[in-house]
Amino acid sequence: MTTSTKSTVTRTDGIGASPRRPDGTAKVRGEFAYSSDLWHEDMLWGATLRSPHPYARITGIDIARALALPGVYAVLTHADVPGVNRYGLEHADQPVLAEDVVRYRGEPVVVVAADHPETARRALERVEVGYEVLDPVTDAESAVAGQGAELHPGGNVVRHVPIRRGDPDAAAEVVVTGRYEVGMQDQAFLGPESGLAVPAEDGGVDLYVATQWLHVDQRQIVAALDLPEDKVRLTLGGVGGAFGGREDLSIQVHACLLALHTGRPVKMVYNREESFYGHVHRHPAVLYYEHGADRDGTLRYVRARIYLDGGAYASSTGAVVGNAATLGVGPYDVPNVSVDCWGAYTNNPPCGAMRGFGAVQAAFAYESQMDRLAAACGLDPVEVRIRNAMAQGTVMPTGQVVDSPAPVEELLRRVRAKPLPPEPSGEPDLRTLPGGVSNTTHGEGVVRGVGYAVGIKNICFSEGFDDYATVRVRLQVVGGEPAATVHTAACEVGQGLVTVLQQIVRSELGVERVTVEPSDTTIGSAGSTSASRQTYVTGGAVREACLRIRDALGALSPAELGDKVLDETVEWRHRPTEELHPETGQGNAHVQYGFAAHRAVVDVDTELGLVKVVALDCAQDVGKAINPQAVLGQIQGGSAQGLGLAVMEEIKTEGGVIRNPSFTDYLIPTVLDMPPMSIDVLELADPHAPYGLRGVGEPPTISSTPAVVAAIRAATGRALTRVPVRPEHITGT
Amino acid sequence: MRSDEPMGGFADDALVPADGEHGAEAFMPTRRTVLVSAGAAAAVTVAAGKGAGGAAWASAAGDTRVRTVGAGESVEVALSVNGQRRTVTVEPRVTLLDALRERLGLTGTKKGCDRGECGACTVLVGGERIKSCLTLAVMRQGAEVTTVEGLASGDELHPVQEAFIRHDAFQCGGCTPGQIMSAVACIDEGHTGSDAEIREWMSGNLCRCAAYQNIVAAVQDAADAGKKVRR
Numbered sequence: 001m002t003t004s005t006k007s008t009v010t011r012t013d014g015i016g017a018s019p020r021r022p023d024g025t026a027k028v029r030g031e032f033a034y035s036s037d038l039w040h041e042d043m044l045w046g047a048t049l050r051s052p053h054p055y056a057r058i059t060g061i062d063i064a065r066a067l068a069l070p071g072v073y074a075v076l077t078h079a080d081v082p083g084v085n086r087y088g089l090e091h092a093d094q095p096v097l098a099e100d101v102v103r104y105r106g107e108p109v110v111v112v113a114a115d116h117p118e119t120a121r122r123a124l125e126r127v128e129v130g131y132e133v134l135d136p137v138t139d140a141e142s143a144v145a146g147q148g149a150e151l152h153p154g155g156n157v158v159r160h161v162p163i164r165r166g167d168p169d170a171a172a173e174v175v176v177t178g179r180y181e182v183g184m185q186d187q188a189f190l191g192p193e194s195g196l197a198v199p200a201e202d203g204g205v206d207l208y209v210a211t212q213w214l215h216v217d218q219r220q221i222v223a224a225l226d227l228p229e230d231k232v233r234l235t236l237g238g239v240g241g242a243f244g245g246r247e248d249l250s251i252q253v254h255a256c257l258l259a260l261h262t263g264r265p266v267k268m269v270y271n272r273e274e275s276f277y278g279h280v281h282r283h284p285a286v287l288y289y290e291h292g293a294d295r296d297g298t299l300r301y302v303r304a305r306i307y308l309d310g311g312a313y314a315s316s317t318g319a320v321v322g323n324a325a326t327l328g329v330g331p332y333d334v335p336n337v338s339v340d341c342w343g344a345y346t347n348n349p350p351c352g353a354m355r356g357f358g359a360v361q362a363a364f365a366y367e368s369q370m371d372r373l374a375a376a377c378g379l380d381p382v383e384v385r386i387r388n389a390m391a392q393g394t395v396m397p398t399g400q401v402v403d404s405p406a407p408v409e410e411l412l413r414r415v416r417a418k419p420l421p422p423e424p425s426g427e428p429d430l431r432t433l434p435g436g437v438s439n440t441t442h443g444e445g446v447v448r449g450v451g452y453a454v455g456i457k458n459i460c461f462s463e464g465f466d467d468y469a470t471v472r473v474r475l476q477v478v479g480g481e482p483a484a485t486v487h488t489a490a491c492e493v494g495q496g497l498v499t500v501l502q503q504i505v506r507s508e509l510g511v512e513r514v515t516v517e518p519s520d521t522t523i524g525s526a527g528s529t530s531a532s533r534q535t536y537v538t539g540g541a542v543r544e545a546c547l548r549i550r551d552a553l554g555a556l557s558p559a560e561l562g563d564k565v566l567d568e569t570v571e572w573r574h575r576p577t578e579e580l581h582p583e584t585g586q587g588n589a590h591v592q593y594g595f596a597a598h599r600a601v602v603d604v605d606t607e608l609g610l611v612k613v614v615a616l617d618c619a620q621d622v623g624k625a626i627n628p629q630a631v632l633g634q635i636q637g638g639s640a641q642g643l644g645l646a647v648m649e650e651i652k653t654e655g656g657v658i659r660n661p662s663f664t665d666y667l668i669p670t671v672l673d674m675p676p677m678s679i680d681v682l683e684l685a686d687p688h689a690p691y692g693l694r695g696v697g698e699p700p701t702i703s704s705t706p707a708v709v710a711a712i713r714a715a716t717g718r719a720l721t722r723v724p725v726r727p728e729h730i731t732g733t
Numbered sequence: 734m735r736s737d738e739p740m741g742g743f744a745d746d747a748l749v750p751a752d753g754e755h756g757a758e759a760f761m762p763t764r765r766t767v768l769v770s771a772g773a774a775a776a777v778t779v780a781a782g783k784g785a786g787g788a789a790w791a792s793a794a795g796d797t798r799v800r801t802v803g804a805g806e807s808v809e810v811a812l813s814v815n816g817q818r819r820t821v822t823v824e825p826r827v828t829l830l831d832a833l834r835e836r837l838g839l840t841g842t843k844k845g846c847d848r849g850e851c852g853a854c855t856v857l858v859g860g861e862r863i864k865s866c867l868t869l870a871v872m873r874q875g876a877e878v879t880t881v882e883g884l885a886s887g888d889e890l891h892p893v894q895e896a897f898i899r900h901d902a903f904q905c906g907g908c909t910p911g912q913i914m915s916a917v918a919c920i921d922e923g924h925t926g927s928d929a930e931i932r933e934w935m936s937g938n939l940c941r942c943a944a945y946q947n948i949v950a951a952v953q954d955a956a957d958a959g960k961k962v963r964r
Contacts, residue, residue: 018901020898021898021901023906024898024903025890025898027903027906027909028881028890028894028897028898028903028906028909028913029841029881029882029884029885029890029894030839030840030841030842030880030881030882030910031841031882032906033840034840034843034907036840036843036844037834037840039838039840187941188941189905189907189941190843190845190851190853190905190907190908190939190940190941191843191845191905191907192844192845238906239905240843240845240905240906240907241904241905241907241941241942242905243941271844271846271847272845272846272847272848272850272851429929431929431930431932431933432929436933437933493905494903494904494905494906494907494942495904496904629901630901633901633904633942633944633947636943636944636945636946636947637904637942637943637944639943640943640945641941641943662846662848662850663845663846663848663850663851663939664848664850668939668941669943670936670939670945671932671935671936671938671940671945671948671949672932672933672936674943674945674946676928676946676949677946
């Protein structure tokens with residue numbers, strides 16, 4: 001770390017302010033180039049033939065009739081993959097194009113390039129693939145138990161993480177148990193997967209794509225194409241939302257393969273239905289919990305078994321398992337812990353990263369348990385949580401001592417203290433009722449309920465991962481005015497990172513003009529836009545580069561630079577983390593924790609089972625709000641996705657087949673479903689983080705779901721052990 | 734959880750044939766592919782030369798200007814797009830959305846679902862908001878179409894665009910063109926009497942980043958400013 005004597009400048013467009021987004025004008029004018037909007041002279045359209053079976057042996061692929069179709073330029077199978085026909089974030093276990101076996105419905109088997117999307121689609125219809133259908137493995141718990149076919153060498157357990165702390169046989173006066181289920185949630189970003197691959201004269205390829213992590217895409221592409229890294233260059237296309245769903249590959253290798261094969265630019269765009277098959281989802285989970293406590297509600301032990309369905313390929317299942325296990329008891333101080341979490345291979349759709357990443361599933365279970373414990377002890381649900389709330393200094397189940405603020409109690413007190421919405425009175429406005437203008441009730445059968453929840457999330461990558469960001473900052477005088485440029489490979493996916501990076505440079509260097517250059521692979525990795533980490537890590541790297549430039553400036557002001565260009569490239573890391581002990585799960589696995597609490601108020605039509613979330617208020621500690629407006633946006637967005645999981649969002653599978661791959665059948669919250677939120681933002685600095693900041697994006701997704709469900713329970717008296725809660729769960733019919 | 738659709742989704746979903754985009758339907762029967770296979774050889778009836786709005790389709794059966802186009806034939810469609818006269822030659826099955834994006838290069842209008850579920854493709858036709866994926870270009874012969882690219886006057890943003898920036902009413906921006914077009918119409922329709930009313934009349938536009946609170950504030954603000962849009 002360099003030392004600079006100058007202090008950070010307070011500005012109206014710097015840290016702590018909410019200046020306009022640099023991409024805002026282009027986005028409201030329709031001029032922002034999303035990856036789906038890209039166009040190239042002479043470009044072809046790529047399309048993907050996918051497996052119709054969850055599990056089958058391929059007996060033959062005949063592409064002759066497809067190739068014969070006029071306008072078709074390439075029909076490629078696994079035999080055309082020049083490099084290693086396997087990729088994956090953690091394990092290279094997923095074929096670029098299926099070889100002898102397909103392991104999920106929707107698995108890519110053949111790709112084509114044609115002069116028109118319609119020609120490409122017709123070509124796919126002419127490909128003949130022979131399948132010998134096999135019995136799919138569709139249940140994670142039995143897959144872990146070794147039942148059913150072995151889908152990958154080594155068996156169907158992707159990862160098992162045990163956590164052992166204290167006395168494994170601890171007993172308690174009050175014991176509550178429960179079995180909980182979490183359905184498969186989809187990221188449902190609005191801009192489906194898309195990209196444009198342009199073959200280059202040097203035998204390489206330039207790929208413009210919407211992604212969350214350019215360098216890990218690049219690493220996987222070069223292995224599949226058998227090209228050196230400098231021959232595959234990626235530039236970030238405009239990203240229409242991500243939420244974890246773009247961390248894995250979709251069109252990347254396919255588009256590059258087709259472009260290199262045809263010598264023509266190739267564009268690929270999934271439609272909404274294909275998007276449901278084209279990216280990983282949130283792991284569905286089955287969770288068994290037992291909480292033991294004193295009669296006053298003080299926790300003695302937590303024991304849990306968690307089964308996460310990873311689907312056909314590993315993706316990031318290993319890390320998701322690590323999170324669900326290490327965060328499995330929630331933000332509570334528990335002396336005796338025994339948690340086991342498994343991630344399984346099945347023939348269901350592959351699951352991986354989605355906002356909240358393992359912490360979401362665990363939170364629904366442990367928060368449901370805390371409500372059961374409160375009931376068993378005759379305590380208020382907030383009181384039992386406060387009694388057990390962790391704080392700075394608490395020892396986690398992993399043995400890690402929490403060394404920065406953990407204001408769990410304060411967050412709970414804040415949401416409890418917020419005024420409740422007024423009780424309905426007089427002639428009700430239909431729009432405020434469950435069922436809305438469908439006119440299903442005028443208030444009859446409607447019961448109000450209030451519920452609370454609090455959650456914990458690790459921020460940044462964990463378990464010994466070398467988590468860093470590379471940035472280059474330049475300062476020079478342009479047209480008589482100091483101007484800075486920032487170059488990184490970090491992916492702006494809508495969260496506002498580009499604004500935050502500008503703010504940091506403005507405050508650190510005291511310049512107004514800051515340009516954030518397009519993200520690409522001509523600079524080193526900035527890591528993934530996930531784990532709520534970019535402001536922390538890439539923001540931390542930008543700060544470090546600015547500090548070095550300030551040192552180089554010495555006594556000069558930026559305007560006095562003359563012809564000099566100050567240019568600093570920095571690779572910046574957060575504190576290292578440790579791997580978990582394989583048998584005890586002990587280790588300082590996480591670098592930072594984030595916390596949020598919610599209070600939900602719902603009106604439930606108890607006869608029809610319809611829910612209206614009347615209020616969903618939140619308190620979250622963000623350490624330091626670099627951009628307060630963006631922080632609120634993240635909290636609103638994360639809370640909405642949690643609400644969605646609570647009452648509507650689930651990919652339904654039957655025998656491994658997705659039944660609802662559309663926005664007609666997979667519902668996400670509309671403006672009518674999401675109430676206006678009252679939000680308290682706490683800024684308790686983490687002394688180890690740049691500016692004291694704490695990652696923001698994920699924590700609100702975690703506590704939102706259990707708070708909404710707790711409120712529905714309060715209104716209905718139903719146990720509600722599964723999300724999303726369906727009308728039949730409420731009516732019992 | 735979704736309320737009744739308040740927007741004028743008058744183009745019946747069942748009337749929209751496959752748009753020829755992308756390959757997912759190859760193995761997944763949907764209402765669309767069923768329709769396509771049933772009617773693949775059938776000619777498509779086109780309402781030609783009718784003015785803007787949904788009335789063209791509704792009255793097509795009794796219109797003497799109805800003509801029949803053979804399979805694979807294209808039709809010339811004249812549109813006024815953002816005040817400019819534009820002509821596209823398209824097969825009758827091409828949606829207005831695809832005509833705008835792929836033929837006229839107006840990619841500001843987004844394709845989030847292509848089935849009228851998300852609202853990202855909302856444009857104004859004859860001053861009314863419609864989902865451009867749910868209408869065929871040939872159904873809009875002669876229509877006045879306004880897309881998000883047509884709102885600003887040079888560098889001066891439309892008040893609704895300004896309000897969306899001021900209120901941080903988007904993150905990824907993927908739904909934003911549709912939200913803004915819907916908001917312009919919502920204000921014009923006078924459906925901004927309260928937050929509840931705005932929510933009801935904006936509920937056909939999904940935002941996965943869930944910037945809803947800020948969208949409502951932006952619409953309210955633009956409406957309050959009395960800067961009613963004249964197109």
